[in-house]
Amino acid sequence: MTTAPTLTAPSATAPTLSDLHALDAAAMPSIFTLPEDVALLRDEVREFARTRLRPRVLDNDLAAADDFDWDIVRAGHELGLLRLTIPKELGGRGVGVLGVAVAMEELAAVCASTALIFGASMLGATAVLFSGDPQLQARFIPPFLGDEPVLACNAVTEEVAGCDLLIPAHAADAAEVMTARRDGDHFVLNGIKRFITNGKVAQWATVFANLEGYPGATGMTVFVVPLDNPGVVRGAVADKMGYRACLGTTLEFHDVRVPEENIVFGEANGWGYLNVQSNQARTIVAAISTGVARGAFDIAKDWAGERVQGGKPLSEQQFTARKLAEMAAKVEASRLLYLQAAYQAENMLPAPVFGAAVAKLFADRAAIEVAEEAMSIVGARGYCREYGLEKLVRESFGARIYEGTPEVLALAITDSLYGRRQ
Structure with a gap:
């Protein structure tokens, strides 16, 4: 009788599908060869996923819906995952979309939840980085460079506006329910965002809201909102089928005052x-x-x-x-x-x-x-x-x-x- 083999993590000696790309890299057309810095990043993240992440995957998946593993986020922060997209001149690693995507594949091959935690935080910070606004960057980017990990989130989806924001080709046809009303040099935000990855644990959010009086999403404006602002309520964590180690939650905004200097790209330029x-x-x-x-x-x-x-x-x-x-x-x-x-x-x-x-x-x-x-x-x-x-x-x-x-x-x-x- 043949004994059934034990099912374990992929063999460390047999080549995996990704390893095959490195077996004859010199003979491969350059279009299929990753830039050297991206290949080095891939190898770094693959080793991190194998040695630091894999041992924690099962426990994190079976944990309660609102449990969050700050230790693995801290370990990823030590590797530099939270500052991947921050330009080198600001103290980050200056990695572009290509490098981020390759890193996310490596994490997801072991734990997609962890990939989503880091990916969602980077996405939340992207608006501030894209803005080129020195005062916004000086206020919101340095925490990502500190000793302790800090997460951001991206608040787009609403109860009745998820795909409705992505389907239309024109802003006037899009649905945006969350509103922003000017009050002097501040804006007052009201609305509810749903299924926001990192919403329970993020320090701040990039929030999309429509200026009052604008049809559809023509007044969509991007705000950077610290989540400890008065009027922000973090709701219950969704008890999901998968991606259980990353927390998706409701974010409620009840007359949340945001200074106008927290607008990214100017008024009505969010679409x-x-x-x-x-x-x-x-x-x-x-x-x-x-x-x-x-x-x-x-x-x-x-x-x-x-x-x-x-x-x-x-x-x-x-x-x-x-x-x-x-x-x-x-x-x-x-x-x-x-x-x-x-x-x-x-x-x-x-x-x-x-x-x-x-x-x-x-x-x-x-x-x-x-x-x-x-x-x-x-x-x-x-x-x-x-x-x-x-x-x-x-x-x-x-x-x-x-x-x-x-x-x-x-x-x-x-x-x-x-x-x-x-």
């Missing part, structure tokens, strides 16, 4: 920024989905190489080999699409909406398909929590919801094809 931000966010989510798919693939690959049935490993049996090949192809294609989208965004190339939407649409679907196939290959052990695969299956579904559902992405893609948006 354009939201679309730029959305392209970057979709690219990052595509990278996270790629990481989830890769994590599931590596588990299935190791299992199929060790599990013997009918006298030979599953990996040598035609039916399983075909599955593994198709899974590998989906991971590879997902990676190439998000790398292309990241390159477009970082270099301000044409058609960023199209590239980011295509990357996310494909990678999100690939993550679900690869995770499900991995479960079918591994079988009963994969269905048990202690092996980690069922977590990846749960998390594979999450990315299809945030930063654009498949339907929203399809509209963005076809709008681009017909010239309705770029």
